[in-house]
Amino acid sequence: MVPQNIAIVGAGLAGMACAKSLEAHGARVRLFEKSRRPGGRLATRRVEVEGVTHAFDHGAQYLTARGAHFAAVLDVTRAMPWPDDSRKVGRPNMATIGRGLADGLDIAVNRQVVEITGSPGAWMLRHHDGTLITPGAPLPEGPPEEDGPFDAIALTVPSPQAVPLLAGPAPHLAHVLEGVVMAPCWTVMLAFPTRIPLPDTLRLTGGPIAWAARDSSKPGRVAEQENWVVQASADWSRDHLERRPAEVAQLLHDALEKLVGQPLPPTLVKLAHRWRYALVEKPLGAPCLWDPTLGLGAGGDWAIDARAEAAVDSGIALAAAIRRA
Ligand SMILES: Cc1cc2nc3c(=O)[nH]c(=O)nc-3n(C[C@H](O)[C@H](O)[C@H](O)COP(=O)(O)OP(=O)(O)OC[C@H]3O[C@@H](n4cnc5c(N)ncnc54)[C@H](O)[C@@H]3O)c2cc1C
Structure with a gap:
């Protein structure tokens, strides 16, 4: 039976590419998202300073399309070239792209799925209010909410977060996913009152900083602002994974200062965000994982490559696998 x-x-x-593809073929799809908004790692953080909003794309920096599907996504969401014609960014921010794709989809936000129960053909999802869950802490008191039954469930979360959800109903899939490796990335957002003497983008090797960019130089941003996004290398992020965000913000600020070679102006914003699962280091090596007998499976960038386009390609491949069932 096709789910x-x-x-x-x-x-x-x-998840959104998978949903759109399934819906285009007549399926009924409901998405569950733990955050307040869809989009995942295509993310933008807004920070208010004395009544002025500073925005930072603190996840994916720019997008590149090698195939027709993702090129169409970038066209539909009106992404603009930056810092050159081969790369594109959302306008006025990266989160816009996720919001554009979410249009028309049935997405339950603030719902963190904690368990899959039931049996093939009648799967249930248990979920809590995502805003009440702290990683590593006990789950909120009170019973989870439950949704279902579903003919099939597809997980499009980072692979390490799919493993515990599949461990009960599909241990063989969880076992395969354990082979995927994702690297963390500490990201620091800095705003200065005056321009700092660096080019708009820097890609570096061998030190704490892997990438730094003048976020405010992207099209559609507030060009008068001097907003920077600084990403640490995977090795540095691993070595400092459990450090306090304020310490990490200072360390990467100081590393940027060293690059400038002179004292940086005082900061208006100095914040760190830890992406525990940022970029794929060892992918699955197949477009997705699907068990047609169970009606369970998973997909995401981690299946193919450390690029946003891989996430869309995997989502579409997952939808095709579900339909073939
Ligand atoms: C710092 C950083 C820089 C990057 N730079 C680039 C770049 O320049 N170019 C590029 O192409 N790519 C870049 N990427 C990678 C790109 O962002 C990803 O490849 C892409 O966004 C992955 O999409 P996805 O749908 O597979 O996963 P995600 O975007 O991670 O989506 C998974 C979703 O699942 C939700 N979720 C997780 N667990 C649960 C749960 N239990 N219940 C409910 N919801 C849950 C999450 O909140 C999230 O919204 C970068 C990523 C990071 C973090």
């Missing part, structure tokens, strides 16, 4: 009533866990690019 008709499908749940997708995670409303990033992969």
Whole structure:
């Protein structure tokens, strides 16, 4: 039987691409997303300073399309070239791209899925209010909410977060996913009152900083602002994974200062965000994972490559695998 009533866990690019493809073929799809908004790692943080908003794309920096599907996504969401014609960014921010894709989809936000129960053909999802869950802490008191039954469930969350959800109902899939490796990335957002003497983008090797960019130089941003996004290398992020965000913000600020070679102006914003699962280091090596007998599977960038386009390609491949069932 081809599944008709499908749940997708995670409303990033992969989940939304999967949902759109399934819906185009007549399936009924509901997405569950733990954050307040869809989009996943295509993310923008807004910070108010004395009544002025500073925005930072603190996840994916720019997008490149090698295939027709993702080129169409970038066209539909009106992404603009930056810093050159081969790369594109959302306008006025990266989160716009996720929001554009979410249009028309049934997405339950603030719902963090904690368990899959039931049996093939009648799967149930248990979920809590995502805003009440702290990683590593006990789950909130009170019973989870439950949704279902679903003919099939697709997980489009980072692979390490799919493993515990699949461990009960599909241990063989969880086992395969354990082979995927994702690297963390500490990201620091800095705003200065005056311009600092660096080019708009820097890609570096061998030190704490892997990438730094003048976020405010992207099209559609407030050009008068001097907003920077600084990403640490995977090795540095691993070595400092459990450090306090304020310490990490200072360390990467100081590393940027060293690059400038002179004292930086005082900061208006100095914040760190830890992406525990940022970029794929060892992908699955197949477009997605699907067990047609169970009606369970998973997809995401981690299946193919450390690029946003891979997430869309994996989501579409997952939808095709579900339909073939
Ligand atoms: C710092 C950084 C820089 C990057 N730079 C680039 C770049 O320049 N170019 C590029 O192409 N790519 C870049 N990427 C990678 C790109 O962002 C990803 O490849 C892409 O966004 C992954 O999409 P996805 O749908 O597979 O996963 P995600 O975007 O991670 O979506 C998964 C979703 O699942 C949700 N979720 C997780 N667990 C649960 C749960 N239990 N219940 C409910 N929801 C859940 C999450 O909140 C999230 O919204 C970068 C990523 C990071 C973090």
